[in-house]
Amino acid sequence: MNLKTWGLKKSIWVFHVSSGACNNCDIEVLDCLTPRFDIERFGMVLVGSVRHADVLLCCGSITKQAAPRIKRLYEQAAKPCFVVAIGGCACSGCIFKDSYNFAGPYDKIIPVHAYIPGCPPKPEAILAGAVKLLSTLK
Amino acid sequence: MKTVIPIGPFHPLQEEPELFSLTLDGETVTDVDVRLGYNHRGIEKIAETKTWDQDTFLIERICGICSTSHPIAYCNAVEDCAGIEIPERAKYIRSIVGELERLHSHLLWLGLAGHFIGYNTLFMWGWKWREPILDLFEQITGNRNHYAMIKIGGARRDIKNEDIPSIRKCLSGLVPPLEMITKAALDDPVLHARLKGVGILKKEDAIKYCAVGPTARASGVAIDVRKDEPHAAYGMVKWNVITQEAGDVFAKAVVRLLECFESVKIVQQCVDGLEKTKGAEFCKEVENIPPGEGIGHYEAPRGETFHYVRSDGANRPVRHKIRAPTYVNLPSFKASCIGQTISDVAITLASIDPCYCCTERVAVIDPKTRAKKHITGEELVRLSQEKTRKIRDGLLKGSI
Numbered sequence: 001m002n003l004k005t006w007g008l009k010k011s012i013w014v015f016h017v018s019s020g021a022c023n024n025c026d027i028e029v030l031d032c033l034t035p036r037f038d039i040e041r042f043g044m045v046l047v048g049s050v051r052h053a054d055v056l057l058c059c060g061s062i063t064k065q066a067a068p069r070i071k072r073l074y075e076q077a078a079k080p081c082f083v084v085a086i087g088g089c090a091c092s093g094c095i096f097k098d099s100y101n102f103a104g105p106y107d108k109i110i111p112v113h114a115y116i117p118g119c120p121p122k123p124e125a126i127l128a129g130a131v132k133l134l135s136t137l138k
Numbered sequence: 139m140k141t142v143i144p145i146g147p148f149h150p151l152q153e154e155p156e157l158f159s160l161t162l163d164g165e166t167v168t169d170v171d172v173r174l175g176y177n178h179r180g181i182e183k184i185a186e187t188k189t190w191d192q193d194t195f196l197i198e199r200i201c202g203i204c205s206t207s208h209p210i211a212y213c214n215a216v217e218d219c220a221g222i223e224i225p226e227r228a229k230y231i232r233s234i235v236g237e238l239e240r241l242h243s244h245l246l247w248l249g250l251a252g253h254f255i256g257y258n259t260l261f262m263w264g265w266k267w268r269e270p271i272l273d274l275f276e277q278i279t280g281n282r283n284h285y286a287m288i289k290i291g292g293a294r295r296d297i298k299n300e301d302i303p304s305i306r307k308c309l310s311g312l313v314p315p316l317e318m319i320t321k322a323a324l325d326d327p328v329l330h331a332r333l334k335g336v337g338i339l340k341k342e343d344a345i346k347y348c349a350v351g352p353t354a355r356a357s358g359v360a361i362d363v364r365k366d367e368p369h370a371a372y373g374m375v376k377w378n379v380i381t382q383e384a385g386d387v388f389a390k391a392v393v394r395l396l397e398c399f400e401s402v403k404i405v406q407q408c409v410d411g412l413e414k415t416k417g418a419e420f421c422k423e424v425e426n427i428p429p430g431e432g433i434g435h436y437e438a439p440r441g442e443t444f445h446y447v448r449s450d451g452a453n454r455p456v457r458h459k460i461r462a463p464t465y466v467n468l469p470s471f472k473a474s475c476i477g478q479t480i481s482d483v484a485i486t487l488a489s490i491d492p493c494y495c496c497t498e499r500v501a502v503i504d505p506k507t508r509a510k511k512h513i514t515g516e517e518l519v520r521l522s523q524e525k526t527r528k529i530r531d532g533l534l535k536g537s538i
């Protein structure tokens with residue numbers, strides 16, 4: 001493990017992306033920050049700008065209007081940048097996959113490194129997913 | 139000098155992406171414009187391709203926070219179309235789930251509002267005491283969100299008698315922290331100075347813009363579907379509609395906080411009702427939906443949500459129309475934001491508790507020089523938080 005990865009593992013900055021979500025997944029992501037779950041004990045901090053982010057937490061199916069913006073968002077992020085698809089919508093499209101305004105699940109638009117299924121996944125599941133992602137960094 | 143500030147469409151803290159363009163004269167807002175559609179998933183169209191029963195699951199996924207309000211309104215509409223009267227026990231179950239949802243939604247708003255003005259303690263408190271409600275949901279419905287409790291003809295699952303003590307325990311455990319937050323928030327001189335007189339929506343404007351829910355009630359318009367057109371168990375229990383006259387952000391916070399206590403009252407009475415109707419039927423068998431039309435309302439935490447369905451006698455709706463409360467409340471920004479300073483806008487926009495997605499990037503465009511200045515979304519929240527700090531410092535100095 002080189003110094004950079006070691007440093008990254010200790011302090012992951014996450015940015016929260018939401019496209020056509022029902023916002024339940026978003027709320028559960030925010031829940032991770034609050035006293036009960038407290039994701040900050042793993043060194044993760046929610047940042048307000050994608051340029052500071054190491055991990056993108058993505059929720060929701062991608063609508064046609066949001067698709068080009070999501071792509072741009074990913075391009076703006078400093079690499080290496082890991083993408084976590086949270087929830088059924090982000091992983092596969094969930095109930096919205098037949099919609100005329102559906103541009104695809106996240107892995108069709110940008111590379112995805114981890115999937116956390118569920119509708120919505122519990123905060124515990126999101127934490128477990130994030131920790132698993134950390135353990136794959138070498 | 140006029141400047142235009144687009145806010146949105148993506149923001150890390152908010153839910154649905156939306157774009158606001160603010161026209162500024164110096165620091166003062168002179169116009170607002172809203173652009174929607176980033177989150178458009180075509181739900182009305184998908185609803186036409188699924189059966190009546192499948193639609194309840196789809197409708198639930200319109201909004202993660204109002205995930206009982208929409209199905210109740212939808213089922214009301216279908217039941218109106220088919221002329222079904224739901225069993226008494228189902229009414230209690232619907233009201234219990236609906237009111238618990240209102241409790242967690244109001245606490246969630248309170249937390250976000252606290253964050254916007256730089257009062258992060260409120261954010262942590264609000265979200266901490268929301269957790270026991272979600273645990274209760276998990277216990278009685280099987281999921282923290284998206285409860286799938288509502289079904290055409292009644293409720294999908296019964297609330298078991300063994301669960302009743304934990305509902306009561308959760309409620310009685312919730313009242314002291316609610317009282318504490320209410321006192322802490324309403325007696326705080328900083329909050330008074332920061333929120334009073336900010337983003338005023340006058341009563342005439344609230345009526346003119348057809349505002350609904352807590353937004354209208356904070357302006358003195360006593361409009362509440364639960365009272366005006368009682369359905370579920372709301373006609374069978376005692377509770378009050380909370381109104382405030384001032385119409386500012388502070389009044390909206392007061393309305394929401396006091397409504398939490400009313401919700402606790404409603405759930406307590408409904409639980410008594412559950413005990414009375416022990417073992418009774420909680421869902422009617424619905425064979426088919428006859429041709430016709432139906433409408434349904436429900437008072438969601440943000441205001442009235444309205445559903446319209448049309449049936450041709452087949453197993454799916456031919457048309458399904460949804461009107462969500464935020465959509466109705468958005469135009470009221472024209473009245474409440476204009477004349478405000480930019481640092482007050484974040485909280486004014488947040489005050490209707492929109493499913494709105496604010497600032498991921500703000501660009502200030504100076505029409506004279508054509509120069510573009512980009513501020514991040516954090517900047518706007520920071521401006522707002524800075525103002526709170528200044529007020530706090532001023533108050534501290536004054537009191538020494």
Ligand code: SF4
Pocket residue numbers: 020021022023024025026059060061086087088089090094118119120121199202
């Ligand atoms: S996966 Fe479920 S909870 Fe998450 S955004 Fe989609 S519909 Fe909502």
